[in-house]
Amino acid sequence: MQKLTRAFYSRDTVLVARELLGKWLIHHTPAGQKIGRIVEVEAYLGPHDLASHSAKGLTKRTQTMFGPPGYAYVYLIYGMHHCMNVVTEPAGNGAAVLLRAVEPVKNLTGKTSGPGRLCRSMEIDRRLNAHDLLSDDFFIAAPDPAERFAIIKRPRIGVDYAKHWAKRHLRFYIKGSAFVSQP
DNA sequence: TAAAGGATAATA
């Protein structure tokens, strides 16, 4: 099992999004080590992408997104759910990958499909915002034998306000996985 | 299908 490096995250967001599929999200909590296999992600490209938070410019909330790559961007949505993103590309680009669904590997309880439920079962909340994903208690790693699978491209979810950006195929998931939130 | 819920950013 190999922890992903800073260089991995600093590349093109779409590339990182596709390569995050099949990787393991690992979180050490007081209750024990939790592991989920990433099966669905979305790419948010930067300020020019109207669906991205960074389109609003640099604010208190989005500053993590504009920071260096390999950090977690966690925020509260609709007052009751958390969403977890991974910052990509060099600092200042404002790009990130949203984690939408994982498959339970270890110590996960409840459903793990959908950004809110993913965070609930992985015990992610906004205290983990700006947390370094190269740390030892919260990180992403490649499982030992690299797997082979087909990747499906679809439009992103919940971004109808973003005009033509809503139509772009920036959501990726593992073909045939029973754990994706929306086929 | 709509209500819930709270932080955030824009407006005043």
Add this chain to the structure above:
DNA sequence: ATTATCCTTTAT
């Protein structure tokens, strides 16, 4: 200080 908005989920 007030309001509109939000990368969702759950229950009616």
